[in-house]
Amino acid sequence: MSIISVKNLNKQFQRPIRKEGFGGAIKDLFNRQYETITAVNNISFDIQEGEIVGYIGPNGAGKSTTIKMMVGILIPTAGAVTVNGIIPHENRKQYTKNIGVVFGQRTQLWWDIPVSESLLLMKYMYKIPDDQYRRNLEHFSDILGLNEFKHTAVRQLSLGQRMRADLCAALMHNPQILFLDEPTIGLDVVVKENIRTFIKEINRSRQTTVILTTHDMADIEKLCSRVIVIDRGQIMYDGNIPQLKMQYGSDERMIIELEVKRDASKVKEKLEASHIGYVELEGTHLKITYNKSEINSTQILRAIMNEANIVDFIVQPCEIDEVIRRMYEAPAINEGVVVG
């Protein structure tokens, strides 16, 4: 069942154009001009109950703007978001009972009071029944290890502790949907892993739908069954990760060391002319990323052996980081990029 429906969503911002220098500042005072920024450009998708969806894209792609419209903080310029039939910005009071939100860059908790008291305030704000509050607090404290710092003021917490406290606070009222904006930003590997395990467990045991923005591709690989990639406000890809890897033609990588540096650039040119994968050159090392369904490592080696002496080589599976990085480098939307 579809729980979130986003249809032809647009968001534009007016940004002042600042004129240079003192004279410019004076002119701005009397005649300020604005440019229109299209942060989200005609986006549509549906999210089913219980899905974990990664919403990713390069800096400035429009991720946070979309999330802010989905949580009701921003009003769309055009198009619509409906969540369980509710329009978020029109029914914020009713709507917030159904969602949990964590912004990795800032906390929702009260800065100067201990975590335990912040949670108690949430209990009153959300009218959480006593037994639900007690059960959730016990459960989340266990998996998130809150007991060691629950009496500490939020401003004294480390980033990892604060993030765990924020996740707990976002879930105390049993929301159906959890929005996470960069939930693992700045955390060490151990805390990242704890947080991912926690999100997975909540999704599995409570069927909580999770929408997640991140720049950490391990979050995507470890958590998401589906990924939506946006760039310059438009959807570039919406589907699963294996399909994404296939579509962007790069599910294996070969690193080949050649004997002579001069040969390496010649081989690179030849491989590129024959459209054999994506080739990068570093000294005598060639890194070739290719689609296994189109060519295999033996064929590549054979093509190179005709041109140069190979000293060594390794074949590695291609990580999602690599796929996404090259996808972001792709020239433009709608040039051989399939949506859906």
Ligand SMILES: Nc1ncnc2c1ncn2[C@@H]1O[C@H](COP(=O)(O)OP(=O)(O)OP(=O)(O)O)[C@@H](O)[C@H]1O
């Ligand atoms: N309040 C605002 N006023 C003007 N422009 C804005 C505003 N908020 C966002 N933008 C612009 O909209 C575009 C999309 O921004 P957004 O924050 O949604 O990107 P993002 O994908 O979340 O980026 P990042 O990964 O860097 O957080 C950017 O060009 C940004 O400068």
